[in-house]
Amino acid sequence: MQDFTFYSPTYFVFGKGKENEAGHYVKRFCGSKVLIHYGGGSVKRSGLLDRVKASLEQEGIEYVELGGVKPNPRSGLVYEGIELCRNEGVDFVLAVGGGSTIDSSKAIAAGAIYDGDFWDFYQGKAIERALPVGTILTIAAAGSEGSPDSVITKEEGMFKRGASGEGIRPAFSILNPELTQTLPxxxxxxxxxxxxxxxxxxxxxxxxxxxxxxxxxxxxxxxxxxxxxxxxxxxxxxxxxxxxxxxxxxxxxxxxxxxxxxxxxxxxxxxxxxxxxxxxxxxxxxxxxxxxxxxxxxxxxxxxxxxxxxxxxxxxxxxxxxxxxxxxxxxxxxxxxxxxxxxxxxxxxxxxxxxxxxxxxxxxxxxxxxxxxxxxxxxxxxxxxxxxxxx
Amino acid sequence: MQDFTFYSPTYFVFGKGKENEAGHYVKRFCGSKVLIHYGGGSVKRSGLLDRVKASLEQEGIEYVELGGVKPNPRSGLVYEGIELCRNEGVDFVLAVGGGSTIDSSKAIAAGAIYDGDFWDFYQGKAIERALPVGTILTIAAAGSEGSPDSVITKEEGMFKRGASGEGIRPAFSILNPELTQTLPxxxxxxxxxxxxxxxxxxxxxxxxxxxxxxxxxxxxxxxxxxxxxxxxxxxxxxxxxxxxxxxxxxxxxxxxxxxxxxxxxxxxxxxxxxxxxxxxxxxxxxxxxxxxxxxxxxxxxxxxxxxxxxxxxxxxxxxxxxxxxxxxxxxxxxxxxxxxxxxxxxxxxxxxxxxxxxxxxxxxxxxxxxxxxxxxxxxxxxxxxxxxxxx
Missing domain, CATH: 1.20.1090.10 (Dehydroquinate synthase-like - alpha domain)
Structure with a gap:
């Protein structure tokens, strides 16, 4: 066996209806202004987004939103998210979706407090600091809800690359298996x-x-x-x-x-x-x-x-x-x-x-x-x- | 499956010679004055205690020590440790030993910042706050190095009882299998x-x-x-x-x-x-x-x-x-x-x-x-x- 360190400090909240506690956990991890990041219309149609917003409002937490994450998430939306976080004074990124949404959220969280181009992280620079990220998972797949990793595709040249670092381990992740029951x-x-x-x-x-x-x-x-x-x-x-x-x-x-x-x-x-x-x-x-x-x-x-x-x-x-x-x-x-x-x-x-x-x-x-x-x-x-x- | 939360934020450092990094990790988790808590003479004879002290000294961290933990650790030594922490302004408890030493350290860490009798926790009160605890494990057994639990025996009546709470999850645990090679x-x-x-x-x-x-x-x-x-x-x-x-x-x-x-x-x-x-x-x-x-x-x-x-x-x-x-x-x-x-x-x-x-x-x-x-x-x-x- 090789020497190693293991550090998995994410607070996992598992079970039915747990997305309704999102506000509680954002508060626990000191978020006061949240970027809710998500993909397409399914989180809207299912009512999930509304439940999450209601939970934030209940705790008096402000939020802005950015949808549109696609599978194999792109750098363009990450730049947009970084800009939004900076302009709005966001201090917490909440991913509502699957691995692509979480990975995009992590990239935004790291880029928002980094002076250079966030793509540096996807060319090998370790992510030591980022805004705290929370996740509400809607598909069992990528494992990004508990990992220090993120994969983004750079549109110029279509390079799909990974970044890593303790800074992007989610602060909390809410796993409600019910949310996956509607998946094709x-x-x-x-x-x-x-x-x-x-x-x-x-x-x-x-x-x-x-x-x-x-x-x-x-x-x-x-x-x-x-x-x-x-x-x-x-x-x-x-x-x-x-x-x-x-x-x-x-x-x-x-x-x-x-x-x-x-x-x-x-x-x-x-x-x-x-x-x-x-x-x-x-x-x-x-x-x-x-x-x-x-x-x-x-x-x-x-x-x-x-x-x-x-x-x-x-x-x-x-x-x-x-x-x-x-x-x-x-x-x-x-x-x-x-x-x-x-x-x-x-x-x-x-x-x-x-x-x-x-x-x-x-x-x-x-x-x-x-x-x-x-x-x-x-x-x-x-x-x-x-x-x-x-x- | 029942609903659950899972939170295991301990930083695990695993491998050969890792006890020499104890000072580094105490510092990482903001300790400046440490109680080193241990059992009998074996940690002295093996030189482990000296290596740990050297590591603390290298980082400029002050310490006091309290040995004498026995298997099935007793309440008497816990009261002594609590007193010592208060008198000396200790802000970090470092356990060097096995499950008994770690459990005793957790009890001291919880009791040191609690107004009542620490035994309250062993009669069902959850431990929400404690001084941070680090461990250097010398026997694979109790799992206390990664758990939110502690078991202490109260000398009056010889009641052996457990306490639990997120407050006593170790901040870090150093696991060096070499340290277990001398065990009978x-x-x-x-x-x-x-x-x-x-x-x-x-x-x-x-x-x-x-x-x-x-x-x-x-x-x-x-x-x-x-x-x-x-x-x-x-x-x-x-x-x-x-x-x-x-x-x-x-x-x-x-x-x-x-x-x-x-x-x-x-x-x-x-x-x-x-x-x-x-x-x-x-x-x-x-x-x-x-x-x-x-x-x-x-x-x-x-x-x-x-x-x-x-x-x-x-x-x-x-x-x-x-x-x-x-x-x-x-x-x-x-x-x-x-x-x-x-x-x-x-x-x-x-x-x-x-x-x-x-x-x-x-x-x-x-x-x-x-x-x-x-x-x-x-x-x-x-x-x-x-x-x-x-x-």
Whole structure:
């Protein structure tokens, strides 16, 4: 196990109707003028936005609002939000939505009190200070409600890049599984895929002797494999929604990843797909991850066999563990198909001819160092091969 | 799943030599005059105390010290510590030791800024405010390094009681597995038993549909079953020590217990044993827990069968699940024996004739309401029966 620090100070409030306590928690974390940041019309149509506003008003908290966050959130709206915060004297950013809204909120919160261009943070500068951020989560997926991370797409050049820092860990996050019951099946499945991918990025490691975090990773994955089909069969299944929602937080606040080298190349490889085709991040991951697994399986077949046995219940082939490893990858791909995810370029609407440019940008674009990943360091050629395995 | 809040803001610093950063973290959490609280001579003999002092001095932080914490920490030393903090203007309490030292430190930290008798907190008053507490952990066991809990024994009447409150969550906890390498096998095994017991207290619940926390519980238990024998075979196995140390924190900061009713009767039943015989808490738990399991198995045989299959690898008896449930309990008892724990009153040196008095005190002593536990509500007669099953 590697040395590590773990700091997850977010106050999580989980359960039915908890969005009505938003004002209470904003006050607890010393907010007096709030930017409510959100995406499209669904938070309005569902009445969620009105309930949140009522809760703020009840506590005498002022607010301004900024909607319009899109999936794969863009830098343009972040600049607009920063401007708004500065002009209005905002001291707290409240995200009402999913990972894109939360990530955009984090970028605004960091940029509002930073003298330079907020994009500096997305080119590697750690975010140490930001306005406090609260979240009211509407989809189990990105885990941004408990993470110190944010991903934004820069419109000039369509670079999709991540930033990180303790400054953008949410002060509080409200998780009400009821809010996810109206999600379409496709979005639910995209979110589930993202959650599982967050775990796999941590699971495939070169760090030995990490039983406790291996087992935590498996805990989240086993939960997803049980609960996602239940939710797709009955979207109103509160209990299954609740298990998935909490699993999604734990998949990414790093309780599953401390003390081990992590990979993250599949995310980098996927980001090029969603930057070019504007597909859902989870859908892109469903295409990339099984291909990445097949490409890297020989690097450590026993690790792949372990997850095949422990998660998918594959029989261990003691004479030839790579057979078990491959059976596990097939089981994952079948699971993704069964929940309605695309698993190929064709199904995603991605094009073979774009592969060289995407692989080049993945490894060399915008300050990248020529390789992605840690489990296996992948060069441009490897990334091309992985895209081709996903055709 | 029940509604819940989860708030674990402790800054965890994990790895080799991290105690040398104690001064840095005290400063980060605004301590300027520290009470260093510890137990016996081992922290002196090992040089740990000197390293901690050097680290404080390096940061220009003043300190006073109070040693002498014993297992099952007593109220007398807490009163002494409170007095010392007030007289010396202490603004930070640094625990160097195991669960007893940390619990005593928490009691001092809460009492130092409370007008009444600190024992009020151990009779049910929530601890909302306390001086900040830091910990440098020397044994994986109690989980107090990440919990909002403290257990103290009141010398008048030998009442062993717990207190709780966000005010006593440690600001930071330094976990260096190297510091546990010198522990005798018996203490290591007692600590391991305590860790497993913390998980079982959460696992046996009447709350349905808690897959994610079931799986987290199992993650900790599976890790213990793998790593404890490795450590007993080779006390210097850093990797196994590291897995156990982190498992011990996660067993009790409630990441394994959110959203579910928890039991805790075995702890209550054990507390009477260690109050009377001054045995190690883990040893008492090893005697009590298998007996509690046998006594309550019929309440929900499928839950017991689940852990028997998932943790101990028992074959499921689909015709008669209670057989599987009982096989799991036997496997647990065998495991405890294999790591050198007592599993009966005789082995612990406890006496049958004390049973009625202990059962009475457990259920009725010092403000208790007549029953303990939640999975099954146990009356005095039930507690007597459980003690007798452990003869």
């Amino acid at each position: 099946a496709y979005q639910t499945a995209c979110g589930a895929t993202d959650i599982m991918a967050h775990v796999f990025e941590r699971y495939f490691t070169n760090t030995a002797d990490v039983e406790i975090t291996d087992r935590f990773c498996e805990a989240v994955l086993l939960t997803m494999v049980k609960e996602v089909p239940r939710v797709l069969a009955d979207p109103n299944n509160y209990e299954a929604r609740a298990n998935i929602m909490w699993a999604g937080m734990t998949a990414h606040n790093n309780i599953c990843g401390v003390g081990r080298e992590q990979d993250w190349s599949s995310h980098d490889i996927e980001h090029e797909l969603s930057a070019v085709y504007d597909c859902a991040h989870g859908a892109g991951l469903a295409v990339v991850f099984p291909a990445w697994m097949k490409y890297t399986v020989e690097h450590n077949p026993m690790r792949f066999a372990q997850i095949a046995v422990r998660l998918w219940g594959c029989q261990m082939d003691f004479e030839n563990p790579v057979n078990t490893a491959l059976a596990g990858i097939d089981a994952f791909k079948s699971f993704l198909r069964s929940i309605g995810m695309p698993v190929s370029f064709a199904e995603l609407g991605a094009k073979e001819e774009d592969i060289p440019a995407m692989a080049e940008k993945c490894c060399h674009g915008d300050n990248r160092g020529g390789t992605v990943g840690n489990f296996v360091k992948l060069h441009q050629e490897d990334v091309e091969n992985i895209y081709r395995l996903a055709l | 096998a018996y203490q290591t095994a007692c600590g391991a038993t305590d860790i497993m017991a913390h998980v079982f207290e959460r696992y046996f619940t009447n709350t349905a549909d808690v897959e994610i926390t079931d799986r987290f519980c199992e993650a900790v238990l599976l890790t213990m079953v793998k790593e404890v024998p490795r450590v007993l075979a080779d006390p210097n196995n850093y990797e196994a020590r590291a897995n156990i140390m982190w498992a011990g924190m996660t067993a009790h900061n409630n990441i394994c217990g959110v959203g579910r009713e928890q039991d805790w009767s075995s702890h209550d039943i054990e507390h009477e044993l260690s109050a009377v015989y001054d045995c190690a808490h883990g040893a008492g738990l090893a005697v009590v827990f298998p007996a509690w399991m046998k006594y309550t198995v019929e309440h929900n045989p499928m839950r017991f069968a689940q852990i028997a299959v998932r943790l101990w690898g028992c074959q499921m008896d689909f015709e008669n699940p209670v057989n599987t449930a009982l096989a799991g309990i036997d496997a647990f008892k065998s495991f405890l024996r294999s790591i050198g724990m007592p599993v009966s009153f005789a082995e612990l040196g406890a006496k049958e004739e004390d049973i009625p008095a202990m059962a009475e005190k457990c259920c009725h002593g010092d403000n208790r309401g007549g029953t303990v536990g939640n999975f099954v509500k146990l009356h005095q007669e039930d507690v007597e029966n459980i003690y007798r099953l452990a003869l």
